[in-house]
Amino acid sequence: MSETTRRAAGGGSGGAGEPPQLDSERGFIPREREDEARGLFYVVVSTVAYGSLPILAKLAYAAGVRTAGLLAWRFAGAWLLFALIVRARGMNPRSLLELGGAKRRTPQTPRRAPAPSLRTRLRLWGLGAIFVMNTLTYFGALETAPASTVALLLYTYPVIVSLVSAALGMERLTVRSGAAAVLAVAGCALTAGAATAPPRGVALALATAVIYASYVVLSSRVALGIPSETVSLHVTQVCAVVYVPWAFVRGELALPATPAAWGTVAALSLFCTVVPIRAFLAGLERVGPARAAVVSSLEVVVTITLAAAFLHERIGPRQWAGGALILGGVLLQNLGALRRMGRLGSVFRPGRPTV
Numbered sequence: 001m002s003e004t005t006r007r008a009a010g011g012g013s014g015g016a017g018e019p020p021q022l023d024s025e026r027g028f029i030p031r032e033r034e035d036e037a038r039g040l041f042y043v044v045v046s047t048v049a050y051g052s053l054p055i056l057a058k059l060a061y062a063a064g065v066r067t068a069g070l071l072a073w074r075f076a077g078a079w080l081l082f083a084l085i086v087r088a089r090g091m092n093p094r095s096l097l098e099l100g101g102a103k104r105r106t107p108q109t110p111r112r113a114p115a116p117s118l119r120t121r122l123r124l125w126g127l128g129a130i131f132v133m134n135t136l137t138y139f140g141a142l143e144t145a146p147a148s149t150v151a152l153l154l155y156t157y158p159v160i161v162s163l164v165s166a167a168l169g170m171e172r173l174t175v176r177s178g179a180a181a182v183l184a185v186a187g188c189a190l191t192a193g194a195a196t197a198p199p200r201g202v203a204l205a206l207a208t209a210v211i212y213a214s215y216v217v218l219s220s221r222v223a224l225g226i227p228s229e230t231v232s233l234h235v236t237q238v239c240a241v242v243y244v245p246w247a248f249v250r251g252e253l254a255l256p257a258t259p260a261a262w263g264t265v266a267a268l269s270l271f272c273t274v275v276p277i278r279a280f281l282a283g284l285e286r287v288g289p290a291r292a293a294v295v296s297s298l299e300v301v302v303t304i305t306l307a308a309a310f311l312h313e314r315i316g317p318r319q320w321a322g323g324a325l326i327l328g329g330v331l332l333q334n335l336g337a338l339r340r341m342g343r344l345g346s347v348f349r350p351g352r353p354t355v
Contacts, residue, residue: 036287039283039284039285040286040295042286043279043287045275046296047276047298047302049272049279050272050299051151052271052272053268054142054147054150055306055307055310056264057139057147057268058142058311059310060261060264060268063260065261065265066252067252068243068247068250068252069247069252069254070265070268071239071243071247072240072247072252072253073247073265074243074268074272074273075236075243075269076269077266077270077273078239078269079237079240082233082274082278086229086233124231125234125237126222127218127219127222127234127235128235129238131215131235132239134211134212135239137208137211138154138212140200140201140204141201141205143201144198144204145198145202145205146311146313146315147303147313148304148308148313148315148319149205149315150205150208151307152187152300152319152322152326153205153206154209154212155209155300155327156184156185156187156326156329157208157210157212158293158297159329160209161213161217162180162293165289170217170220170221176332179329180329181329183325183326184326184329186325187325187326190319190321190322216284216292216293217289219281219284219289220289223285224285228282228285231281232277235277236273236277297331
């Protein structure tokens with residue numbers, strides 16, 4: 001999902017080398033094919049992990065966990081885990097690579113980076129603030145709407161990513177983009193009209209799509225060239241700082257003393273937070289926002305399958321049709337990326353040297 005985020009990168013991958021270039025016509029150009037394949041793999045891992053998030057959230061609600069407590073423990077645990085990851089890699093948790101200015105390291109060079117400027121850290125915390133809004137609307141939607149419906153509505157976000165990228169000059173706005181937007185909006189209307197969820201749940205799911213799209217686009221710029229674990233650490237810091245006091249004030253910080261409650265929260269913190277946030281940022285840095293959004297579309301399939309298997313949710317013909325329109329819009333918008341992913345076209349500009 002999305003959470004979604006999905007929702008915070010050279011260094012962002014944890015690998016050596018210069019970051020990919022952002023070209024005004026072709027978008028993100030990977031350093032090499034192996035790096036591109038690795039990036040796609042990271043996005044797939046993130047997609048599977050995020051796809052299971054609404055299922056575990058529903059199971060946590062059934063175990064008596066409230067939203068504020070769930071988010072507080074989820075991000076407090078993720079913050080701790082990311083801090084341990086950064087420390088295990090021999091890095092200062094407050095260290096960042098200077099954007100676009102890191103030199104290629106040799107295997108003998110320690111993976112340490114200079115302390116970041118306050119401006120850089122504020123940008124990363126800004127991503128965290130967007131992620132806070134994203135998770136709040138997403139879990140609010142899950143409280144009232146079926147997980148499958150939330151997943152379908154959320155996946156208008158890849159088209160939003162493409163439109164926002166065009167508005168920011170990262171991609172060109174074409175007739176295909178407009179047609180994809182029409183398909184996505186029509187599918188959204190059909191899915192929302194067929195949903196049994198209250199309007200509040202539908203509205204929150206759509207708000208999540210818009211917020212997450214903003215997170216994806218901004219992450220592709222703000223986090224470029226920064227280690228993914230460092231970006232993730234800053235994002236989860238903000239989430240924990242916001243949600244822990246909120247849960248305490250609401251009296252929801254204490255979790256029910258049952259194995260089911262603690263088990264689902266622990267799984268959400270590790271498998272649905274640490275793994276997908278870091279994997280998505282690492283993949284995003286390698287393949288760019290539009291292509292990452294295409295691969296992430298598989299998340300809705302994961303969620304619907306798991307919802308049917310574990311929550312016994314079923315979606316009707318109108319919702320299937322709406323979901324097909326939404327995914328059709330996503331695929332139409334990103335045909336070029338799909339061709340490159342399928343090796344039907346070159347991922348490099350003719351005559352352009354790899355970097």
